[in-house]
Amino acid sequence: MTPDPAQTTRPGINxxxxxxxxxxxxxxxxxxxxxxxxAPWQNIAxxxxxxxxxxxxxxxxxxxxxxxxVDLFARSLIEIVIFASVAFAWWSLGQPIVALVFGVVAxxxxxxxxxxxxx
Numbered sequence: 001m002t003p004d005p006a007q008t009t010r011p012g013i014n015x016x017x018x019x020x021x022x023x024x025x026x027x028x029x030x031x032x033x034x035x036x037x038x039a040p041w042q043n044i045a046x047x048x049x050x051x052x053x054x055x056x057x058x059x060x061x062x063x064x065x066x067x068x069x070v071d072l073f074a075r076s077l078i079e080i081v082i083f084a085s086v087a088f089a090w091w092s093l094g095q096p097i098v099a100l101v102f103g104v105v106a107x108x109x110x111x112x113x114x115x116x117x118x119x
Contacts, residue, residue, distance in 0.1 A: 014112050021106055022058065025086045026051045028102075032089035054082055072117055079110060
């Protein structure tokens with residue numbers, strides 16, 4: 001019995017890039033949370049809270065098995081907010097090159113993904 005080709009879609013290079021961007025975003029928010037605040041309790045709260053909040057939002061709205069189904073515009077807006085937050089976090093840590101590279105890769109990957117979703 002051969003598997004149905006519609007059910008066994010292989011991830012493309014942009015899917016892999018998007019996955020790496022997601023993981024990098026969550027780790028980056030944790031790094032930002034631990035490094036950006038002067039008080040120890042703020043470091044712990046933001047270092048743990050920022051990535052947990054981003055993962056929660058991603059899981060609720062953007063994951064393949066999302067709890068809340070939203071249209072493509074809302075999905076894109078949520079993704080832009082999360083990725084822009086990561087770029088801002090790197091910028092505020094004094095790493096503008098990381099922020100710009102992440103932002104450019106995220107935008108290009110998002111445009112490719114969005115065009116594929118609309119096709």
